[in-house]
Amino acid sequence: METQTALPDTFAALGNATRLAIVERLLRDGEVAAGDLSEGTISAPAMSHHFKVLRDAGIVMQRVDAQRRLYSVRPEAIRAIGQWSLTYRQFWEQSLDRLGQLIDKENQP
Template sequence: MLPLSEIFAALGDPVRFSIVERLLAEGEVAAGDLVSGSGITAPAISRHLSVLRDAGLVQSRAEAQRRLYSVRPDSLQTIARWTMDHREFWESSVARLDALMALEEKK
């Protein structure tokens, strides 16, 4: 499968993360619609989209001149699988106790 750290790197940029969240909320969104309201220019968005595509996070579909982007479900599943692989760790009471102790020490 796709390398997990590349997926994380793609989501690590706040602009790209918000793009993915918008795609998740709206389904398919054209590149131009992602530009509107993003605060940055079309070329910048286009490059972000290519990073997301290279990481396997999004796919695009052509409709006339527009390119409609959407999230690739299997990429999210890859992340979910990784977290679930360690579920017993972050879900255990011992783990939660460690978390509380860390909060009390604070830094």
């Protein structure tokens, strides 16, 4: 998965509250059956749609075990998000440090 092209799809997929909740649950619990994720709060067709979006974005993978479809998070997708956020975290920390230094300099008598 190439990070530059995959990240927009990743963020678009995670921009939906239901899909974000699915990924958070998978991160917390590991591999989970599709039926256990919906817990009756969302229709089967709607869940199928959300899983398709997450698979197409490369965020989750599916494994079939007899009659069940088991989902888990693809670690490389989460690593790509972490790497992206680290880059911007470093940028903002440096920018805020420079701003703080400038303010301190201006406040000196």
